[in-house]
Amino acid sequence: MTTTWAPPSRNLSALACATPDPGPAVEVHVPAEPLSTPVGKTAELTCSYSTSVTDTFVLEWSFVQPGKPISESHPILYFTSGHLYPTGSMAKRASLLQNPPTAGVATLKLTDVRPSDTGTYLCHVNNPPDFYTNGLGLINLTVLVPPSSPLCSQTGQISVGGSAALRCSSSEGAPRPVYNWARLGSSPTPSAGSMMQDEVSGQLILSNLSLASSGTYRCVATNQMGSASCELTLSVTDPSKGRVAGAVIGALLGVLFLSIAAFCLIRFQKDRRKRPTETYGGSDLREDAMAPGLSEQIPVRADSSSGLLERPPSASTVSTTKAKLPMVV
Template sequence: MAGLLGSFLCGALLGLVCVSAPGRAVEVKVPAEPLSTPVGQTVELTCSYSTSVGDNFALEWSFVQPGKPVSASQPILYFTSGHLYPTGSKAKRASLLQNPPTGGVATLKLTDVHPSDTGTYLCHVNNPPDFYTNGLGLINFTVLVPPSSPLCSQSGQTSVGGAAALRCSSSQGAPRPVYNWVHLGSSPTPSPGSMVQDEVSGQLILTNLSLTSSGTYRCVATNQLGSASCELTLSVTDSSKGRVAGALIGVLMGVLVLSIAAFCLSKFQKERRKRPKATYGGSDLWEDAMAPRISEQTSVKAKSRNGLLERTPSASTVTTTKSKFPTVV
């Protein structure tokens, strides 16, 4: 009796231990090193797992953009209840290397990769009651892009003794391009001390400019997929020559103005000498006098001949009126 009771207690205890024991761990394995593929190619993101696949098995691939948290991930595809459901913007280019992914392999295949495919990919396996681990693997992936044609620009004081900054930048390129400036042509290259360039930012600083600093400069942007370049022409001017030329032009303009003024004055004096002088003969008076019993009418006509005024008297008419009174002798 005691032995039977002992056997029962041992069996009950064993059953309790079996019920309370946790399920198997879900182990997900992904590459530890970042992956990269040239733009337009196909990439396979390897993901394997170990668990006892049951009816509750589920697999999900998702994507998160660089610099964003994992919680902001967007789904690519998921497998559950024996069916595969692609979703999101990558649905037409995403598939599983093995479908259904129930054999321990959940590798994602992505075709015609775009620059926007660069980011972190999450392989998540969920298989209750196997909850011992989170069943999550992360893969960092980069799409390699050759540098786009860079844009060259300049700023600063491009005169002798001044300083100028040349800049070069590509809008696309992965990994990020490095930049190198070269001075083209047969003119002497500026001294190393007057040229300082930053290969990361693409900036070239030229100090203590001289006339030999003039010329064409080329910037080459390079990464492991290729290179691209742009050029600009730098013209260094001598400001001292400009000041001398300006002063000379000012003097010439002053001489020209004085010459024109002297010419106009001389012409005015010549014209003035050619004008006739006005002379007057006699007294230009118009008289109209009437004596007692005598009326006189005089007309004066002035004519100008050779600058002289002439007076032509008209005929005078004298009328005498006899007295109506008798004359006393």
């Protein structure tokens, strides 16, 4: 006779009861909507939880900048063993509205908020042996900042028929400002077809410029905290008028040069005619004066009869001889 062995039967319900109880869950509740606080004011970030607080209860608030993962968060404060420990760059401005935070509420109070406080805040409750959930709540905070004074600039070919790009940008402002351009004064605004505006980037494109496009343009940066503006003067030039003006100026300079040359020539001719000439009258000649162009050297002539060289009598000799002759009455 063959005997068959069979394993004892198991009570599955008993095994199920033997499974360890995971314990109560730590539930953290935070606002679902993002929070916003004006710069310089106080922000209150509400965090509540449900658990049976024990001696191992730990609360931690931390902060992570926008666009970065939670793993790069920085601690703001701790509560453990009945003591509160602020830490990090916000230590002097961060506190808890409920201290100690053991009654189910752990709201963070942050004074004198700054633009750098914009980001995600983490409320983390740890209460062993309550490990059923991670006990984490996330709150997004935006610090509202009015727009700073924008900077206006222009680029492009600022001449008739060309195009210009006017730009406007604020270095600060949260939420991000929107930009609107407008032309000042009573002059007509350029037609919609020649003007294209981007409120996000703050750029205004003016195409097919004319002289009527010249004027002062104002850009206004606006968000829910306020507005700021800057102005820019656009001066459209006409190259054709510049060429005509250059030709006219060149012609005028040519005429002026010729006039000066003619005046100088006429003046020279008049001065030449007025220049005095030297004249010699017979009554002005002295007895011993030499005729112009003659040398003072007295010529010597030869006497053919005596073979001697004979000097002609001088004027003084002739005068003396004439004085010695007797007068005949």
